[in-house]
Amino acid sequence: MRSGSNLERVLESGTFAVTAEIAPPKSTSTEGLRKKVQALKGCAEAFNLTDNQTAIVRLSSMASSVACLQEGAEPVMQMTCRDRNRIAMQSDLLGAASLGIRNVLCLSGDHQTFGNQKEARNVYDIDPVQQLMVFRQMRDQGQVWGGDTIEERPKVYLGAAANPFADPFEYRVARLAKKVKAGADFVQTQAIFDLDRFERFMTEVRARRLDEQVHILAGVVPLKSANAARYMKTKVSGMSVPDEVVVRMKSASDPKKEGIRICVETIDHLKNIPGVHGVHIMAIGWEEMVPTIAEQSGLLPRPCIP
Amino acid sequence: MIIAERKDLGLISKMLEGRSKVLVAGCRSCVAICHAGGEKEVAATAEALRLRAAAEGRHIDVTEMTLERQCEKEWVQEMGPHLQDREIVLSLACGVGAQVVQEMYPATLVVPGLNTSNMGAPEEQGIYLEKCAGCGDCVLHLTGGICPLARCSKSMLNGPCGGSQNGKCEVNPDTACAWDLIFHSLQRLGRLDLLEENIPPKNWLPSRSGGPRRIVRPPVVQGEEEKRSREGSP
Amino acid sequence: MSTSEITCLCCRSARTALQPNGDEELPEGVSVVEMPCSGRIDEVMMLRALRTGSHVVMVIACLDGNCKNRTGNYHARRRVDEARSLLSQLGLDPRRVAMFSLASNQSSCWLEAVKDMRELADALGPIKLMEGDR
Numbered sequence: 193m194r195s196g197s198n199l200e201r202v203l204e205s206g207t208f209a210v211t212a213e214i215a216p217p218k219s220t221s222t223e224g225l226r227k228k229v230q231a232l233k234g235c236a237e238a239f240n241l242t243d244n245q246t247a248i249v250r251l252s253s254m255a256s257s258v259a260c261l262q263e264g265a266e267p268v269m270q271m272t273c274r275d276r277n278r279i280a281m282q283s284d285l286l287g288a289a290s291l292g293i294r295n296v297l298c299l300s301g302d303h304q305t306f307g308n309q310k311e312a313r314n315v316y317d318i319d320p321v322q323q324l325m326v327f328r329q330m331r332d333q334g335q336v337w338g339g340d341t342i343e344e345r346p347k348v349y350l351g352a353a354a355n356p357f358a359d360p361f362e363y364r365v366a367r368l369a370k371k372v373k374a375g376a377d378f379v380q381t382q383a384i385f386d387l388d389r390f391e392r393f394m395t396e397v398r399a400r401r402l403d404e405q406v407h408i409l410a411g412v413v414p415l416k417s418a419n420a421a422r423y424m425k426t427k428v429s430g431m432s433v434p435d436e437v438v439v440r441m442k443s444a445s446d447p448k449k450e451g452i453r454i455c456v457e458t459i460d461h462l463k464n465i466p467g468v469h470g471v472h473i474m475a476i477g478w479e480e481m482v483p484t485i486a487e488q489s490g491l492l493p494r495p496c497i498p
Numbered sequence: 499m500i501i502a503e504r505k506d507l508g509l510i511s512k513m514l515e516g517r518s519k520v521l522v523a524g525c526r527s528c529v530a531i532c533h534a535g536g537e538k539e540v541a542a543t544a545e546a547l548r549l550r551a552a553a554e555g556r557h558i559d560v561t562e563m564t565l566e567r568q569c570e571k572e573w574v575q576e577m578g579p580h581l582q583d584r585e586i587v588l589s590l591a592c593g594v595g596a597q598v599v600q601e602m603y604p605a606t607l608v609v610p611g612l613n614t615s616n617m618g619a620p621e622e623q624g625i626y627l628e629k630c631a632g633c634g635d636c637v638l639h640l641t642g643g644i645c646p647l648a649r650c651s652k653s654m655l656n657g658p659c660g661g662s663q664n665g666k667c668e669v670n671p672d673t674a675c676a677w678d679l680i681f682h683s684l685q686r687l688g689r690l691d692l693l694e695e696n697i698p699p700k701n702w703l704p705s706r707s708g709g710p711r712r713i714v715r716p717p718v719v720q721g722e723e724e725k726r727s728r729e730g731s732p
Numbered sequence: 733m734s735t736s737e738i739t740c741l742c743c744r745s746a747r748t749a750l751q752p753n754g755d756e757e758l759p760e761g762v763s764v765v766e767m768p769c770s771g772r773i774d775e776v777m778m779l780r781a782l783r784t785g786s787h788v789v790m791v792i793a794c795l796d797g798n799c800k801n802r803t804g805n806y807h808a809r810r811r812v813d814e815a816r817s818l819l820s821q822l823g824l825d826p827r828r829v830a831m832f833s834l835a836s837n838q839s840s841c842w843l844e845a846v847k848d849m850r851e852l853a854d855a856l857g858p859i860k861l862m863e864g865d866r
Contacts, residue, residue: 273652278699300652300659303669314652321656322699337699355660360681366693367657374656374696382660429668430660507821538774542818545779550822552783553859 194331194377195349197294198266199238201497202470203378203407208463209470210236210491211268211380211409212482215245216256225256228479229263234494235486236473238295240380243270247307254284257293268351269293272301277317278326282336285327289346297351297380298323321374324350328375352376354408356393357386358430365396372406379406380472383413383424385454386432387461394467403467410462411472414481415451418442452485459489499528499619500592501626502535502612507546510588513609517585518557520547522611523577523599524564525591532626534612535590537564543590543611568595574602581606616648634704634711640692642683649676655697737761737853738846739786741777743770743793743808745800748836750792759846770794771804775815778829787853789815789829790845796833805833823861827852 193200202209212232217224232239241256257267269288271281288296298320304312318326326337327350334345352371356364368379384390390410397403415421418441425433437454444450455473462468471491475481486492504510514520522544530536544560551558563580567573568591577599581587586607589596593614600608616628631648637655638645647653651669658677661668665678684690704711720728742750742764750764758764765781767773770793781789791812793805809831816826832845856863 300654303651303661305669316653317702318699319652319654319656321696325696325698353660358658358660358662359664359675360658360662360678362685363657363677363681363693366690369694370656370696429663429666507818508823511822538776541776542774542779542814545776545783546818546822549779549783549824549859550861553822553824553861 195294195347197238197349198497199268199295200349200377202237202495205495205497207495207497208491209407209409210473210486210494211238211240211470212236212473212475212479213240213242214256214260214479215242215476216251216253218248218250220251222251222256222259225251225259226263229260229265231480232482233263233265235483235492237470237494238266238268240268240270240297240472243272243299243301244275244307245270246302247274247304247309247312249308254288254291254293257288258291261292266295267293268295268297270297270299271323272299273316273319273323274301274304274314277315278337281318281323282326282330285330285346285348286342289348294347295349295351296327297353298327298376299353320352321370324352324371324374324376332375349377350375351378351380353381354379355382355430356384356390357382357432361389364393365400365402368397368406369400369402372402376406378409378469380409381411382430383411383474384458384462385413385424385437386434387458388434389432390462391465394465398467403469407469408467409470409472410465410468411474412455412458412462412485413474413476414455414478414485415441415447416478417447417451418444420451452481452488455485456488459485459491463489499531499617500594500614501532501616501618501628502529502592502614503532504534504539504543504590505611505613507543507550510543510609510611511547511550514547514586514588518551518559519583519585520544520558520560521577521580521584521587522547522560522562523568523587523589523591524562525566525568525595526564527567527569529590529592529595529612530564532620533624535592540564540590543588547588565591565595568592569598571598571602574598577603632705633700633702634708635701637697640697641680642687642689642692644676644679644683646676646680649674649679655700657693737787738763738790738849739781739788740764740790740792741770741773741781742766742790743773743799743804744768746770746792746794746834746836749834749838749842752837752839759843759850761850762846769799769801769804770808771799771801771806773808773811775811775818778812778815779818782824782828782859787828787856787858788849790849791829791831792842793831793833795835798835820864823864824859825856825863828856828859 214228241253243253253269257269260267300320304314334342354368421438421441424431441447459471473482522540524535524540540562544562547560565573588611589608590611596610617630618626618628621627628648633647651667662675667673667675778789793808799805812831815829819826
């Protein structure tokens with residue numbers, strides 16, 4: 193075991209895993225966050241606490257992860273390259289591990305111009321591939337970058353993101369391979385609506401035997417309305433939403449129900465794609481639906497693997 | 499070349515407040531090519547300052563001169579006689595030029611008329627694109643001749659982020675995704691193998707992280723004795 | 733120093749529209765600076781005309797596609813835009829500089845344009861700061 197995290201145990205056991213995303217509050221109070229964790233606990237192996245997602249200032253991922261731990265659920269701490277140089281990243285990794293955080297997701301981060309701090313200077317000292325290289329060295333060699341010894345190594349399960357829908361498509365699998373080579377233990381993908389394109393991506397993943405080297409958790413997002421579908425289709429870069437999905441949402445008598453139905457159907461499909469080892473549910477601003485989705489997808493109860 | 503653009507004239511007027519004898523100094527090098535600080539822009543800026551003074555009913559005496567290069571002392575020497583009665587210099591050179599002029603003439607205040615932006619090239623007439631980040635450790639041999647440090651919004655060294663779509667960067671639809679360009683360049687060159695290798699964390703020491711950079715080219719550095727003999731003294 | 737209120741910076745080819753027979757008197761307060769081509773007119777000339785007493789400046793060029801030198805009038809248009817931008821930055825009304833495209837037989841259009849610009853000139857008066865957007 194690299195980290196001994198619950199997520200690692202479930203994935204290594206070969207069980208289809210579930211993770212879900214929880215957005216930290218724009219507040220110092222963790223009360224709401226704790227309530228969400230309580231409500232979602234038991235529906236997933238671990239919960240991603242985002243790191244100032246869309247570059248909007250929120251409670252830090254580390255503090256949120258600790259609150260999650262205190263509520264008895266396992267966090268996946270997200271860490272972007274946007275706001276930290278390699279000194280802060282390595283220090284934060286040690287800090288996170290010392291607080292009991294066992295999963296860390298390495299990301300480039302949404303560009304600052306999308307958020308509420310457009311005039312900020314970004315960092316990008318290292319990129320997510322290099323972040324994985326640095327963190328793996330810390331965990332496996334017990335050395336910080338440059339070679340100094342760490343007395344007690346950070347036992348963390350290392351995650352990365354993959355987007356099968358961004359361009360150039362021909363390079364997307366090679367890019368995943370680089371992350372695997374750099375040290376990713378698990379990968380969470382961008383939200384999947386375009387199953388055809390995802391199938392093509394997975395065919396190539398299997399051709400390169402990447403599915404044997406890394407655990408792939410397929411991302412899903414439940415849609416709340418036809419507008420949300422249209423927004424994702426047209427405004428979010430690196431997203432592919434087929435017209436059929438937009439039409440279904442538009443013509444539904446109860447769009448919310450339809451959104452959940454599409455999400456559950458997608459998960460059913462994903463479960464049957466070889467090489468997909470789990471799902472990552474991103475119910476943005478709609479976290480209370482995670483239990484319903486997990487339930488309807490037949491993913492409950494979650495296994496207990498010692 | 500260095501790409502710059504003129505500051506807002508309102509801001510320039512503020513910097514010149516209370517001064518009536520102004521020299522507007524241009525540069526015939528990079529900033530003339532990007533139409534920010536050449537002879538023509540000097541004339542237009544000077545005329546605009548005169549117009550503003552006229553509108554305020556205030557006297558102003560604006561003179562103009564454009565040097566071959568404001569970043570080299572040898573050329574900046576030409577400015578001396580033109581400074582005799584000037585209270586202030588508005589430099590329409592890049593930040594380098596403006597500093598060299600200030601260094602050469604410490605008794606006269608030099609203020610910047612341009613915002614210096616980047617090292618780039620003209621895309622077409624009037625459109626300039628940043629190409630080089632001056633990182634001090636060039637990687638173009640690994641990236642198909644396209645610099646990801648200058649041209650990727652996140653300066654990623656190991657491939658595109660998830661925001662690359664249809665060859666465009668998610669940050670700005672007018673910006674090409676550098677990694678899309680790199681991928682297609684290496685594909686054309688038959689060197690996609692380069693994209694399989696992980697590039698480790700970059701050494702930023704040759705960049706700004708090593709402090710202000712000073713480059714020494716020993717073969718052309720003159721010794722003290724040589725300098726003295728050049729100046730004619732024994 | 734010009735005492736006229738309206739300065740026309742005018743392309744030689746378009747000038748026939750101003751004085752079809754070559755000897756008509758110009759409307760009162762209008763002075764004409766004839767240039768070999770509107771492409772020779774730049775923002776420095778426009779600003780200088782305003783500084784030396786003009787209330788408004790009319791840049792008169794040939795119709796699009798009709799320039800003897802192919803693109804002179806396109807140059808003029810860009811420079812008019814630049815001059816207007818400079819005026820805005822200075823706190824002056826950018827409408828003080830305007831571009832007109834005329835064929836040599838469009839005398840009536842020209843007279844109409846002068847009328848409009850005179851109205852504007854009367855309304856704006858001599859240049860003063862903060863009359864623009866800032």
